[in-house]
Amino acid sequence: MKTLYRGKIFTFNQQASLQNLQGVIPDALFVNDERFTFLRDGAIIVENGKISAVGDYSEISSLLRAEDKTVDYRGKLIAPGFIDTHIHATQTSSVSAYGEKLLTWLDNYVFPSEVAFNSEQSGRREYDILLKQLFKNGTTSICAYLPTSYDGADLVFEMTDQYNMRVIMGNTIMTDGNAKLITDPQTSMKISEKLYNKWHGVNRSSYALTPRFALSCTDETLGLCREFMESHPDAYVQSHLCENINEIADTVAKFSWAKDYLEVYEKSGLVNARSIYGHCIHLSESEWSRMVEKQAIFANCPVSNNYLGSGLFNYQKAVQLDAKLTLATDWGAGNTLSMLRVMDDAYKVAMLNSFKLETLTRWYSCTLGAAKALGVGQHIGSLEVGKEADFIVFDPAQNELLNYRLESSFDLLDYLFSLSSLGDDRIVAATYVYGNKVHGE
Numbered sequence: 001m002k003t004l005y006r007g008k009i010f011t012f013n014q015q016a017s018l019q020n021l022q023g024v025i026p027d028a029l030f031v032n033d034e035r036f037t038f039l040r041d042g043a044i045i046v047e048n049g050k051i052s053a054v055g056d057y058s059e060i061s062s063l064l065r066a067e068d069k070t071v072d073y074r075g076k077l078i079a080p081g082f083i084d085t086h087i088h089a090t091q092t093s094s095v096s097a098y099g100e101k102l103l104t105w106l107d108n109y110v111f112p113s114e115v116a117f118n119s120e121q122s123g124r125r126e127y128d129i130l131l132k133q134l135f136k137n138g139t140t141s142i143c144a145y146l147p148t149s150y151d152g153a154d155l156v157f158e159m160t161d162q163y164n165m166r167v168i169m170g171n172t173i174m175t176d177g178n179a180k181l182i183t184d185p186q187t188s189m190k191i192s193e194k195l196y197n198k199w200h201g202v203n204r205s206s207y208a209l210t211p212r213f214a215l216s217c218t219d220e221t222l223g224l225c226r227e228f229m230e231s232h233p234d235a236y237v238q239s240h241l242c243e244n245i246n247e248i249a250d251t252v253a254k255f256s257w258a259k260d261y262l263e264v265y266e267k268s269g270l271v272n273a274r275s276i277y278g279h280c281i282h283l284s285e286s287e288w289s290r291m292v293e294k295q296a297i298f299a300n301c302p303v304s305n306n307y308l309g310s311g312l313f314n315y316q317k318a319v320q321l322d323a324k325l326t327l328a329t330d331w332g333a334g335n336t337l338s339m340l341r342v343m344d345d346a347y348k349v350a351m352l353n354s355f356k357l358e359t360l361t362r363w364y365s366c367t368l369g370a371a372k373a374l375g376v377g378q379h380i381g382s383l384e385v386g387k388e389a390d391f392i393v394f395d396p397a398q399n400e401l402l403n404y405r406l407e408s409s410f411d412l413l414d415y416l417f418s419l420s421s422l423g424d425d426r427i428v429a430a431t432y433v434y435g436n437k438v439h440g441e
């Protein structure tokens with residue numbers, strides 16, 4: 001059976017790129033460009049979890065047969081689901097711990113709280129709340145740091161798999177630091193191996209080797225990570241890079257064999273086109289060019305960076321170098337799961353650096369741009385024929401102020417800017433994952 005969803009349609013198209021969106025000024029509200037489309041009375045047709053048609057309602061409604069279904073979202077906006085490329089599944093209960101910078105915040109709040117998530121019972125409620133909040137905010141895909149234990153990490157995979165979410169996740173590897181949280185390196189790698197074998201490439205799940213950050217690793221751990229990536233080259237890697245000045249100083253002091261922070265990961269075989277690095281705020285010129293040359297993925301988290309006072313990411317440089325830029329919440333240092341709020345903070349951070357990070361560029365970095373960066377642009381990120389049906393239904397009328405503001409919206413940029421500047425979870429009327437409604441009436 002087919003289901004047609006009718007409403008305004010906004011999507012990027014395959015021709016869109018970080019650079020070709022920056023500086024584009026559409027002269028109308030409704031446009032159909034090779035890079036993006038905004039339809040006044042549009043529709044998508046979903047069949048077996050995938051999009052089989054997209055276009056003006058008047059043109060594609062004739063594809064329906066008598067037994068097919070129509071869902072009327074007229075007056076609302078249908079857009080691609082958000083991709084959050086950096087979250088911690090174990091930090092919901094410690095979110096909004098205040099008043100500290102990165103290393104103190106980790107030691108005083110996060111590490112003690114994460115100890116609880118290594119058993120199934122303590123985790124289930126936390127992840128259930130997290131997933132529901134993600135859907136409520138229109139996020140349909142995540143890259144996530146999971147508990148350090150096999151049972152804890154496996155449970156999160158089980159739960160996202162039940163929703164058939166496209167996810168990239170792994171057990172957090174910590175072998176140095178908080179005594180109650182660390183695992184010995186060999187045990188960590190056995191857990192990684194077992195999770196990779198069970199989940200990588202199964203349904204919509206992918207495995208990411210997840211050394212928390214260099215400071216939570218020993219030389220032995222990094223060596224084992226290198227071996228793991230050599231024997232599992234199709235796995236992802238995720239970690240943190242150059243988030244905070246003290247963190248960088250401690251890292252280069254600990255690994256004195258490396259000339260800078262990035263080289264700790266490079267020499268461990270952890271920097272390639274499937275490596276997702278959180279933050280990347282304080283990169284040297286050399287680190288910038290090596291990250292781009294190796295096609296590594298930037299998971300920038302402006303809400304978290306502002307919250308912990310970590311610093312201002314250089315968006316201008318990312319655009320100039322055509323870096324694989326994605327945006328993320330870094331939940332729970334980021335105190336929101338709303339990618340609308342993340343886009344808003346990205347705009348402000350760029351403005352503090354006297355750079356205008358365009359509206360289309362920011363939306364792209366949360367949708368198709370993120371999908372392409374992660375190598376899954378053929379599956380998700382836009383509403384195009386053949387894509388998996390992950391989408392959001394926005395209802396701006398649920399926010400009186402935004403609704404009023406949009407009445408005077410004269411072009412697409414202004415419309416999307418207002419949505420990301422004034423919107424929040426109230427305007428997410430429904431969220432669909434693989435064609436199934438996971439949030440909304």
Ligand SMILES: [Zn+2]
Nearest residue numbers: 086240278330
């Ligand atoms: Zn993080």
